Amino acid sequence: MNRLSQIFGAAIVIAIAVVFIVQFRPNTGPVQSTASTCAVEVRGSCLSSIEFNASRNLLAMRSVDENRLRAMGLRRITAEGLYERWLLNEDAKRLGISVSDDELTAELGTGRVRVSLPADKIRQVGYALNLREDLIRYLDVRNRQTKKFDNKQYERQIRNITKMSPTDFRDYQRKELIAARMRDFIRARVRVGENEAFEQFSREKSTRTLSYVRFDRRFYSDLVVDTSEKAIQAWADANKEELDKTWEGRKAQYLPECRVARVITAEVKPDEAEQGPEAGKAAAKARIEQAVQRLKKGESFADVARSASDDPSAARGGELGCVTKGRLSKPVEDKLFEMKAGEVSDLVETEDGFQVIKVEQIAKDAEAEKIGRLEAARDLYVAHESERLAAEAAKQVLAAAAGGKSLEDALAAYMAQLTPAKGAAAAPGAKPEDKAAKQGGATDAGGTKNDGQTEPGAARAPYTIANHPNRPTVEASLPFNVSGSPIADARDSTEPARIAFQLDKPGDLPKDVVALENGYAVIQLKEKTSPSQEQWDKDREFYTSAMRAAKQNDALVGYMRRLKSTIGSEVKYDQSLLKEARPAEDGSGEPELPIDDEGE
Numbered sequence: 001m002n003r004l005s006q007i008f009g010a011a012i013v014i015a016i017a018v019v020f021i022v023q024f025r026p027n028t029g030p031v032q033s034t035a036s037t038c039a040v041e042v043r044g045s046c047l048s049s050i051e052f053n054a055s056r057n058l059l060a061m062r063s064v065d066e067n068r069l070r071a072m073g074l075r076r077i078t079a080e081g082l083y084e085r086w087l088l089n090e091d092a093k094r095l096g097i098s099v100s101d102d103e104l105t106a107e108l109g110t111g112r113v114r115v116s117l118p119a120d121k122i123r124q125v126g127y128a129l130n131l132r133e134d135l136i137r138y139l140d141v142r143n144r145q146t147k148k149f150d151n152k153q154y155e156r157q158i159r160n161i162t163k164m165s166p167t168d169f170r171d172y173q174r175k176e177l178i179a180a181r182m183r184d185f186i187r188a189r190v191r192v193g194e195n196e197a198f199e200q201f202s203r204e205k206s207t208r209t210l211s212y213v214r215f216d217r218r219f220y221s222d223l224v225v226d227t228s229e230k231a232i233q234a235w236a237d238a239n240k241e242e243l244d245k246t247w248e249g250r251k252a253q254y255l256p257e258c259r260v261a262r263v264i265t266a267e268v269k270p271d272e273a274e275q276g277p278e279a280g281k282a283a284a285k286a287r288i289e290q291a292v293q294r295l296k297k298g299e300s301f302a303d304v305a306r307s308a309s310d311d312p313s314a315a316r317g318g319e320l321g322c323v324t325k326g327r328l329s330k331p332v333e334d335k336l337f338e339m340k341a342g343e344v345s346d347l348v349e350t351e352d353g354f355q356v357i358k359v360e361q362i363a364k365d366a367e368a369e370k371i372g373r374l375e376a377a378r379d380l381y382v383a384h385e386s387e388r389l390a391a392e393a394a395k396q397v398l399a400a401a402a403g404g405k406s407l408e409d410a411l412a413a414y415m416a417q418l419t420p421a422k423g424a425a426a427a428p429g430a431k432p433e434d435k436a437a438k439q440g441g442a443t444d445a446g447g448t449k450n451d452g453q454t455e456p457g458a459a460r461a462p463y464t465i466a467n468h469p470n471r472p473t474v475e476a477s478l479p480f481n482v483s484g485s486p487i488a489d490a491r492d493s494t495e496p497a498r499i500a501f502q503l504d505k506p507g508d509l510p511k512d513v514v515a516l517e518n519g520y521a522v523i524q525l526k527e528k529t530s531p532s533q534e535q536w537d538k539d540r541e542f543y544t545s546a547m548r549a550a551k552q553n554d555a556l557v558g559y560m561r562r563l564k565s566t567i568g569s570e571v572k573y574d575q576s577l578l579k580e581a582r583p584a585e586d587g588s589g590e591p592e593l594p595i596d597d598e599g600e
Contacts, residue, residue: 054162081116114176254372258322
């Protein structure tokens with residue numbers, strides 16, 4: 001009986017020893033104890049949170065800026081990468097693509113490990129994470145003395161970075177290596193012929209230069225549109241439905257009371273601000289005090305505003321319209337609503353400088369509605385009319401240039417027959433030469449000193465067809481390629497370049513005008529250049545390689561899109577895993593799983 005007990009006890013000891021060896025032998029490592037959930041579920045397959053955390057740490061192992069990773073949405077990207085890896089592994093079964101144990105061992109023995117990113121993020125996100133397009137990370141698996149593979153160092157790296165056992169890590173890397181081979185297979189099918197590469201090279205390296213003329217709505221609204229009450233009312237009568245709709249959206253800005261006001265503004269200018277805050281304010285104050293002196297000498301508020309104000313309303317004689325509370329800065333609003341009709345304020349200091357205000361009328365109820373509807377009608381009418389005039393002008397000049405005139409001559413002929421509208425908003429209050437005469441000849445016709453500097457508060461020359469900052473003139477673009485933007489304010493920034501590359505020779509014009517944010521432009525091809533054979537010979541290898549890489553990336557993105565639509569549409573993410581941790585209180589954040597390199 002004792003003999004039997006001894007044998008039985010020895011058997012138990014041996015069994016325990018075997019279990020211990022199996023569980024802790026060097027080529028397996030300790031059994032993974034971390035609880036696993038499904039980070040991603042695809043058609044019944046579970047992609048574990050253990051692999052998710054391993055992938056996330058491998059992706060982040062060359063970055064120390066956790067806040068940047070958080071802003072990048074690395075957790076979401078990691079999960080999407082695992083999903084695409086599953087798709088590639090499933091398709092690999094169909095194609096018979098696999099990885100042998102020897103091939104996997106050879107890869108791991110050199111420290112090369114793979115990780116996955118979504119195909120459409122490999123380039124951008126990979127670059128941010130210091131990953132090449134092959135998505136390989138390198139682990140330090142060599143003994144620092146012998147420079148040969150060291151199993152202890154290998155296991156230490158796996159444990160510290162991925163928290164996985166070597167057995168689980170091998171299985172994880174097998175899937176990654178299969179996905180990598182699938183990506184290589186997809187990319188390898190892409191071919192770039194030399195003729196195709198040269199054509200693309202020629203398109204991108206060829207340049208064009210344009211001559212063009214802008215027809216800006218602001219020029220027409222300031223000088224050409226007839227803004228008389230008669231013209232505005234005629235438009236309002238013909239467009240009552242549009243006006244009513246606009247008024248419904250605006251009436252809260254006028255009722256129950258609004259105040260018709262004008263303003264003269266002196267803002268601190270950049271060159272004045274360079275002298276310091278106090279000096280800048282003092283210069284602005286000096287300029288507006290000069291404007292006030294002109295008011296005291298009898299000049300109308302509107303004329304002084306036109307020539308001396310820095311406010312956008314200067315072209316309208318400082319007219320702000322009928323203003324309600326909440327539309328102006330608090331210091332100006334407080335002053336405006338304590339004044340009586342006809343009064344002109346003292347200087348009002350604002351954040352940007354100084355203002356002087358005049359209340360022309362206090363309107364209530366029906367009177368406020370009448371003024372508000374008239375202002376709405378004016379705004380709509382000016383917008384429509386300036387748009388129409390700009391479009392007609394552009395088409396007229398384009399037709400003249402297409403008929404044989406140079407662009408310069410076609411524009412000159414148009415401008416010669418253009419006259420300002422009677423009562424245009426920017427019309428001068430007095431002739432410039434009269435202003436100069438009143439100042440004793442010390443300034444030129446624009447109120448400018450002989451040294452070119454404008455006297456503080458002096459009258460500037462009012463806008464005319466000749467001096468308006470947005471008047472039509474012939475301009476020239478810088479050279480640009482097919483993806484360039486030669487006219488910065490084109491509604492479609494690429495449209496002028498696209499049209500220019502359809503024109504055959506210098507002097508050619510398109511069939512239509514180009515739409516701008518504030519009007520229209522007529523463009524004409526001024527110059528074209530093409531790359532030389534010498535340039536192509538020099539750049540051929542680099543350019544063909546870059547073009548192939550771009551097409552390979554596009555092919556991979558398209559392939560993954562098709563796989564998602566056919567075999568992987570049923571996908572579910574664990575949102576708790578995807579949620580990024582909140583930043584540390586100091587804003588720096590900490591890596592979730594710091595790498596511990598113990599060395600040898």
